[in-house]
Amino acid sequence: MRASAPLLRVRDLSLTHVGSAQPSPNGVSFEVQPGEVVLVLGPSGSGKSTLTLALNGLIPQSVPADVEGTVEVDGRSTSTTPVAELSTDVAMVFQDPDAQLVTGTLFDEVAFALENLLLPVDQVLSRSEQALRRVGLWDRRTWNPDRLSGGGRQRLAIACALAMGSPLIVLDEPTANLDPLGIDDVYDALTDLVAAGDHAIILVEHNLDAAMRFATRAIVLDQSGRLAFDGPAAEVIRGHTDELIAMGVWLPAATLAARMLRERGILADDAPLPLTPEELAEALDAAHLQGGSTLAGRDAADSSFIRATTLHPSPRSGHPSPRSGHPSPRSVDEEPIVRARSLTVKRGRQEILHGIDLDISPGSFTAIVGANGAGKTTLIQALAGVVPPPKRRVIVDGLDPGAASPRDLAARIGFVFQNPEHQFIAHSVFDELAHGLRLRHTPEPEVRERVQEMLARFGLDAKADAHPFLLSGGEKRRLSVGTALITRPRVLALDEPTFGQDRARAAELLRLLRDLQTEGTTIIVITHDLQLVADHTTHTVILADGLVHAAGPTPELLSTAGIFESAGLRLPAVHRVLQQTGIAGSLLRDFTSEASR
Secondary structure, rough: OOOOOOOOEEEEEEEOOOOOOOOOOEEEEEEEOOOOOOEEOOOOOHHHHHHHHOOOHHHHHHOEEEEEEEEOOEEEEEOOHHHHHHHEEEEEEEEOOOHHHHOHHHHHHHHHHHOOOOOOHHHHHHHHHHHHHOOOHHHHHHOHHHOOOOOOHHHHHEEEEEEEOEEEEEEEOOOOOHHHHHHHHHHHHHHHHHHHOOEEEEEOOHHHHOOOOOOEEEEOOOOOOEEEEEEHHHHHHHOHHHHHHHHHOOOHHHHHHHHHHOOOOOOOOOOOOOOOOOHHHHHHHHHHHHHHHHHOOOOOOOOOOOOOOOOEOOOOOOOOOOOOOOOOOOOOOOOOOEEEEEEEEOOOOOEEEEEEEEEEOOOOOOEEEOOOOOOOOHHHHHOOOOOOOOOOOOOOOOOOOOOOOOHHHHEEEEEEEOOOOHHHHOHHHHHHHHHHHHHOOOHHHHHHHHHHHHHHHHHHHHOOOOOHHHHHHHHHHHHHHHHHHOOOOOOOEEEEEEOOHHHHHHHHHHHHHHHHHHOOOOEEEEEEOHHHHHOOOOOOOOEEEEEEEEEEEEEHHHOOOOOHHOOOOOHHHHHHHHHOOOHHHHHHHHHHHHHHH
């Protein structure tokens, strides 16, 4: 549906942060009409998040930047119209939900903006309730937001935006910290919102598997921040797949799988590339009908990737889990580098973890997964001593995090927060990287050498003198990982390490983590990306309700029916499609390799 006047008009927009040499975005122009769902894609540093901050006036009114060109919302300039006035037309959900939560309960948080608009009490109450119900948080309306997991706070921020009822909703990575059910809840609510045709959504998103189901249009920024492509989402993805891959842009997993299957001769070159798992399944069904039994049987001899393994039942869940009491199997003589025994952690009066027993073997790559609120972040922070655990409950490389000094602990385990800003303390990227080395009295020439190496490795050479808080979301994430890596600890723990990363940088980071693992570093990650788990990890720990639901070698858990689903998780949709259509073994391994490049 086309309107006579657009909700949003951007003309020749260039934004340059203080201290930056080049604008990002750079000379961008586009319009957004009611009923559109616009997906904004681009490599890290292309200016996606910066663009969103200009759409409601936060740039330049609150965040200083040089602005060339114009942004108009309903005919009003976002540079001169007060942000408070623009809030009735533009609702924002930031990449970091903690940046916008200010009150003491979930209900008050949603009602806060509505009360400031002086809406009638009955409207404030009804709209707040409706928004909280839409994102599955109504039953926790009296909670303090601090009690929510990262994904829970993200859903709360989305509820605040939904309650505003603004014609334009701008969301920056809204599903990055959500479990599959949370993603479904969010996109169902957004789909209902735009169905009436009087709202529009601008969405910066890396999880295209979910977004492609309702995105109507895609705008792509290149590495220099210029507009590379603009058109219907399906046409942009299908028509420019190779260019998008070269730029480092995330693509739907179904599209990547289909490209690999084309190379194997299973899918025809002239068939449209699938964009969703459902489309991939249809394409494979059609190929199977045309090729007889070839598809189902061509890889039957090589099915080692998905192994059927005899496991012992877990006392709690009734589902298999490798050896009770030894969540990460290891050789008899090998001592775990991380061990937890009867680990119970409370936050205030609420008990988050309930008697966790966990062993992590040296040199392993272990993922901790679970639904939102399962206790993943609490567990990894307790293991790393970020939140000191009770004494004698955790041992990391021979050290008790509950009793060790921060300096001694940092020499054993490096930690990367879910939100990078939580660990930045210096005034430049260079000094941020150098800080840990200088604390250890590393000679300055070696400090400079190692910092320069890390800057180059993470593509931050040009940002050495920039303030960490002025980096893009992806650049902040890379810097946070660099600060943890630079001291070369034996254990590296990362909370959502690929959050905010483009495809190229995420693949680069994962290659680096695998290289570190090969060299002997033990890697522990929290992630909601089960494709990452399937592609890269040696072991997986599944949490549910603050308990270890199951744990063991990743291939064993992937081959155990129902074990992820019973913890509120789902295996990657494309992974399921490839298994269900008889494609296992080397084809599935090739897909995971392709997906991670």
